[in-house]
Amino acid sequence: MHVDQKLNDPTFFATSEYYRLFDRMRVEDPVHWTQSPDARGYWSVFRHADIKRILNEPERFSSEREGVMPVIDHAMAEIAGEAMGVGENVLTIDPPRHADFRKVMQAPFLPKALADGEVRTKELIGEVFDQLPAHGEIDLVSDLAVRIPMAVICDILKIPREDWEEMLGWGKMAIGGTDPEYQQGTAAETVSRGFRLMYDYSLRRSSERRGCPFSDPFTLLANAAVNGAPLTPSQVAHNGVQLMLAGFETTRNAFSGGVLALLENPAQMALLREDPKRLRLGVEEIVRWSDPVISLMRVATSDTELGQHKIRADDRLLLWFPSANRDEEVFERPYEFDITRHPNLHLGFGAGPHFCLGGPLAKIEIRLAMEELLERFDGIEITGPVERVQSSFVGGLKHLPVKLKPRARTLN
């Protein structure tokens, strides 16, 4: 298959072959003009330095013109703007407006608030583990990895438990709509429907909280004003959706990818078991390694140059994060999973003004969940085929069947 066909094909990202392709492209054609199904084409950007530069120049490389989802065919392009709330959702607002929106919703995700909430986060994670079946045969993705960040973000957003299950289904459709397992209709119809259901939910929850004195993000958004004007219901709802989806769809991939990496690298697992404090640094390597985000899009706002190439205003650029995170110019031994790696300049959480708002929360969740897993189980064995999501947007594992062997309890 030709390079461009591979880059345009979500199924290609369910294999780990993309690493080999990215390695080659970083050397041979690091800013590669890629033919796309909508015949418009886009630049594929592979090097860490170029991706970092683009993320740090939002005035020149916009998230607002066409959003950040890789929309390279007509059907997706048609629904993406409305689905994601481009121009209304913090992720897809350019500076200077971007900072005003971020300020409105950031308080619960700042380090002090997260430190205060850590005991509660641990408790929620413990409850998810408590619900695992005693026989220990589980799908680590659907029984654990998906449920942990869901419980944590829903608790922060004050979303009642009876709604969590439904939310999971909508999230799979919105983010994994290119994977046949999650599809209801075409990929574009699935994505559109997933976002629409989440939007309607977010709108309902935030409307209920307008004028309330609470401090959860829905209430903060519903009561917020930017430059003296209250946020519109649509702006409030789209940012609510952003928090829900970003809250659980990426962290699950990092956690499950981290577990798989540890199972495949027993020496690293032994290091962690010897001293779980190594996780404070180790979570960075887990995020570098597990590719929770495969690609994000930007659109050039004016003519510029990148590498040897002239980029024209309105050209689309697709930033390939797994490529940046294996770039040998930045990482020694990029294909070694090393939980002691330091410094670890991965771009897993992005860079520049859109740097992940929930990064510190995600790191706490991954650390606490991993500690819980190691503490409760001293044997973890893969029992079936490991499957990855078919997506070039938000990637990661879809199924990781394992058998968990509980640690023998000692009586004092």
Ligand code: HEM
């Ligand atoms: C391992 C888990 C996570 C990864 C890998 C991840 C990755 C990212 C990346 C790459 C971006 C930058 C997008 C861009 O530049 O266009 C981003 C933005 C964002 N993330 Fe995360 N994320 C994770 C977890 C979370 C969590 C738990 C939340 C919960 C609130 C969250 C909320 C957000 C928000 C609100 C933004 C938009 C920030 C802005 O535009 O200013 N993320 N994330």
